Amino acid sequence: MPENKNPQSDAKTQVVDALPVDALAGPLPAAVDLRRWVALIVLLVATFMDAVDVTVVNIAVPHIQADTGASTAQIQWVVGGYALAFALGLITGGRLGDLYGRKRVFLAGVAGFTLTSLVCGIAGSPEVLLAGRIAQGAAAALMVPQVLSIIHVSFSKEERGKVFGIFGAVSSLGVLAGPLVGALLVEGDVFGLGWRPIFLVNLPLGVAGLIAGAMLIRESRAEHAAGLDVRGMLLSATGLLFLVLPLIQGRELGWPVWTQVMLVASVPVLALFVAYERRVIARGGSPLVVLSLFSRRSFSGGLGVQLLFGLASGVFFLAWALYLQLGLGFSPLKAGLSGLPLSLLLMAGAGVSMQVLVPRFGRRVLQAGALTAAAGMILFAWLTGHYGTDIALWQTMLPLVPMGIGMGLIIAPLTDIVLSEVPHEHAGSASGLNNTTTQLGQAVGTALCSVIFFNHLGGDGNPAVRSAKMPDAFAHTLPYVAAAFLAAFALLYAVPRRAGRRDANAVGGSQAEGQATERPDHDAALVR
Incomplete structure (x- = not known):
C-alpha cells in the first residue's frame, strides 16, 4: 500500500496513511478520524455534482432546443448520452481505482468532469454539446465509483450503514434537485448566458474538489486487484x-x-x-x-431494483419536464418548484427508512415504498387525463407526494443492501456495477421515451399540435412508470427479508469462478 504523498502536519496522520486498508477497521487517532469525515464531505459534493447533472438538463431542454436547433433525437442523446457513457465506463472506472489508487483516479475524474462541463457550457452546436455530455459521463465514470470504494475502505463496519445512508440521501437529493437547480440558473439568465450556467456552475465546485481532495483523501487500492x-x-x-x-x-x-x-x-x-x-x-x-457476486440475494435482487428505478426515472423526468413547460406553459422556475415535494419527501422518506423502519420491519418497508410510488403515478395519470391543460400547479404537485415518499423508502437502503456482502477486494467492481445498473436504466428509460412518449406525441413539424397533445402523451407515459415500480415491488421478494448479520464463517468469493476467496471485511446489516 503506497503512502499518501501529501504533506501532513500531524505525525499520527502520516503513520495511518501508510497502514494497509484493513488497519482502518480498528479505532483511529482523533486527527485522522476528523480528516476522513471532512474527506467524506468532498466525496459527497462530487456525488451531488454528478447526481445533479443527471437531471439538470431536463428542465433546460426547451431552451437548449430553441437556442441550438437540436432535434428530438439529439435532445435525447444530450440527456441519455451522459447516462449511457456513465454506465459503460463505471465498472472499468471502479477497476482502475482498485489497480492504480482510488484517490488518484477520483481526482482524475473530477478534473475531467470539470473540463467537460466547460465544453458543454460553451458549446455552440448540438453536436458539440452532445460530445461534451458523453465525455462528461465518461469522466463521471472515473469519479463516482471511487466514492463508494473510498467509503467502503475508510469506515468501519459499524459506521458504514450510517455513511451509506447519507450517501444515498445526497445522491437522491442531487437527482431530484437537478430540475430546481436548472430552473434557477436558466430563469436567472446569469450574465445573459441562458441555459449555459447549468454546466458552468461545475467549474468552481470542480476546482475546489480537486484541491480539497488532494489534501484530505487518503490513497488506497486493492491488495490483489484484478x-x-x-x-x-x-x-x-x-x-x-x-x-x-x-x-x-x-x-x-x-x-x-x-x-x-x-x-x-x-x-x-x-x-x-x-x-x-x-x-x-x-x-x-x-x-x-465478478459473476460470483450475483450468487448473493442482496446483490442480485438489489441491482434488479436499481435497474427498474433507473428505467422509471429515465422515462418520467424527461417527459415530465417537457409536459410542464411545453404542454402547460410553466416557466422553468415554476416547473422546478412543482417538483419540490418530490425532493423534500424523498429526503424525509430516506431518513426514516434507513434509520428507523428498515432495521425494524425489513423488506416490507421497501415494498411499501414501491407500491406508494406506483400509486402516485396512477394518480398523476388520472389528474392529467381529467384536467388536461387546465390542471393547476398544486394538482401537478399532489401526485409527487406519494412518489417522493415511496422512492425515499427504497433508495436509501438499497446501496447498503447491494454492497453489504461484497468482499473487500471487489469493492471497486461492485460499486461500479451498482452505479452502472442505475445509469443504464436511466439511459434505456430515456431512450424508451421515443417509443412511449414521443411516438404518442407525434406532430414533429407543428409545435402547436405537439403542445396540445402533451398532456395526453404524458398521461399515456405514466402507467409505464407505475409498472416499473410494481415490478420493483415483486423483485424485492428476492432480497433477504429481515435485518440481521452475516454468519462469521461466510466467505466472500467463489473459488469455482477463479476468484480469490476471503471473508467479507464487514458484517453490515442486511435485510434478511
Whole structure:
C-alpha cells in the first residue's frame, strides 16, 4: 500500500496513511478520524455534482432546443448520452481505482468532469454539446465509483450503514434537485448566458474538489486487484450501444432496417459478453464483471431494483419536464418548484427508512415504498387525463407526494443492501456495477421515451399540435412508470427479508469462478 504523498502536519496522520486498508477497521487517532469525515464531505459534493447533472438538463431542454436547433433525437442523446457513457465506463472506472489508487483516479475524474462541463457550457452546436455530455459521463465514470470504494475502505463496519445512508440521501437529493437547480440558473439568465450556467456552475465546485481532495483523501487500492478486461468492456459497450442507439434514433428516422437489426443483435452480443466472462473466469483470468457476486440475494435482487428505478426515472423526468413547460406553459422556475415535494419527501422518506423502519420491519418497508410510488403515478395519470391543460400547479404537485415518499423508502437502503456482502477486494467492481445498473436504466428509460412518449406525441413539424397533445402523451407515459415500480415491488421478494448479520464463517468469493476467496471485511446489516 503506497503512502499518501501529501504533506501532513500531524505525525499520527502520516503513520495511518501508510497502514494497509484493513488497519482502518480498528479505532483511529482523533486527527485522522476528523480528516476522513471532512474527506467524506468532498466525496459527497462530487456525488451531488454528478447526481445533479443527471437531471439538470431536463428542465433546460426547451431552451437548449430553441437556442441550438437540436432535434428530438439529439435532445435525447444530450440527456441519455451522459447516462449511457456513465454506465459503460463505471465498472472499468471502479477497476482502475482498485489497480492504480482510488484517490488518484477520483481526482482524475473530477478534473475531467470539470473540463467537460466547460465544453458543454460553451458549446455552440448540438453536436458539440452532445460530445461534451458523453465525455462528461465518461469522466463521471472515473469519479463516482471511487466514492463508494473510498467509503467502503475508510469506515468501519459499524459506521458504514450510517455513511451509506447519507450517501444515498445526497445522491437522491442531487437527482431530484437537478430540475430546481436548472430552473434557477436558466430563469436567472446569469450574465445573459441562458441555459449555459447549468454546466458552468461545475467549474468552481470542480476546482475546489480537486484541491480539497488532494489534501484530505487518503490513497488506497486493492491488495490483489484484478487486471482490466478490455475485451469484456468492448463487448458490453457494443451490446448496450446496439440496444440504446436504435431506441433513440429509430422513431425519428422511421425505423430503418439497421435499427431493427441492431435491436435484435443486442441480445446475442450481450449473451456473448456473459459467455466470454465465464470463459475468462474458467481460465483463472480477471473478468470485467465478478459473476460470483450475483450468487448473493442482496446483490442480485438489489441491482434488479436499481435497474427498474433507473428505467422509471429515465422515462418520467424527461417527459415530465417537457409536459410542464411545453404542454402547460410553466416557466422553468415554476416547473422546478412543482417538483419540490418530490425532493423534500424523498429526503424525509430516506431518513426514516434507513434509520428507523428498515432495521425494524425489513423488506416490507421497501415494498411499501414501491407500491406508494406506483400509486402516485396512477394518480398523476388520472389528474392529467381529467384536467388536461387546465390542471393547476398544486394538482401537478399532489401526485409527487406519494412518489417522493415511496422512492425515499427504497433508495436509501438499497446501496447498503447491494454492497453489504461484497468482499473487500471487489469493492471497486461492485460499486461500479451498482452505479452502472442505475445509469443504464436511466439511459434505456430515456431512450424508451421515443417509443412511449414521443411516438404518442407525434406532430414533429407543428409545435402547436405537439403542445396540445402533451398532456395526453404524458398521461399515456405514466402507467409505464407505475409498472416499473410494481415490478420493483415483486423483485424485492428476492432480497433477504429481515435485518440481521452475516454468519462469521461466510466467505466472500467463489473459488469455482477463479476468484480469490476471503471473508467479507464487514458484517453490515442486511435485510434478511
